[in-house]
Amino acid sequence: MPLSDDRALFELLVLEGFQAGLSFLTILRKREGFRRAFAGFRPEKVARFGKREVARLLADPSIVRHRGKIEGAVRSARAFLVLRREAGSFAGFLEGLVGGRRVNAWRRAGEVPDATVESHALSRALRARGFAFVGPVTCYAFMQASGLVNDHLVGCFRHAELSRGRTGARPPRRTARRAPPDRALPRGGGTPRRGGAPPRPPP
Numbered sequence: 463m464p465l466s467d468d469r470a471l472f473e474l475l476v477l478e479g480f481q482a483g484l485s486f487l488t489i490l491r492k493r494e495g496f497r498r499a500f501a502g503f504r505p506e507k508v509a510r511f512g513k514r515e516v517a518r519l520l521a522d523p524s525i526v527r528h529r530g531k532i533e534g535a536v537r538s539a540r541a542f543l544v545l546r547r548e549a550g551s552f553a554g555f556l557e558g559l560v561g562g563r564r565v566n567a568w569r570r571a572g573e574v575p576d577a578t579v580e581s582h583a584l585s586r587a588l589r590a591r592g593f594a595f596v597g598p599v600t601c602y603a604f605m606q607a608s609g610l611v612n613d614h615l616v617g618c619f620r621h622a623e624l625s626r627g628r629t630g631a632r633p634p635r636r637t638a639r640r641a642p643p644d645r646a647l648p649r650g651g652g653t654p655r656r657g658g659a660p661p662r663p664p665p
Contacts, residue, residue, distance in 0.1 A: 495524025
């Protein structure tokens with residue numbers, strides 16, 4: 463089922479943004495450092511970060527020290543709080559925008575797109591609200607990691623497991639054909655999956 467915890471969703475969204483232009487493993491190896499540096503990804507705390515906190519993060523070797531991405535995470539935290547007040551929850555906003563969890567039926571890794579109509583719509587909606595580093599490819603990786611889309615190949619045992627209790631299954635509307643890199647971040651740890659498919663969720 464899609465992830466419904468707003469704090470965890472905020473963490474995934476920020477980490478996917480930090481991964482832009484970098485390898486999956488770079489972020490995965492620094493995940494605990496990110497959690498410490500960003501106050502456990504509690505958006506209420508990150509939203510209060512100012513120049514002093516940004517300077518501290520720029521000197522922290524346990525994270526990716528990119529000023530634009532750090533400042534973007536702070537802006538995203540502030541936008542996140544506003545959106546949550548308006549929508550009731552970030553998870554509810556995502557559900558309403560994406561329209562239910564998608565279960566795809568890819569047979570080869572090369573069929574998996576790096577962005578879709580839905581990820582473009584999510585990107586536009588988040589950018590309009592002030593979120594940073596939320597391009598359509600980043601948003602699609604976020605959708606995979608948070609369970610909003612099941613991109614496991616049909617021959618993978620996880621495809622059937624995650625398809626049970628699905629909230630919606632529709633023919634995919636792709637905007638690209640090439641397979642994305644191993645980039646969907648695990649929800650709570652674990653290892654990357656091939657073809658951009660979401661990793662095994664925690665028990």
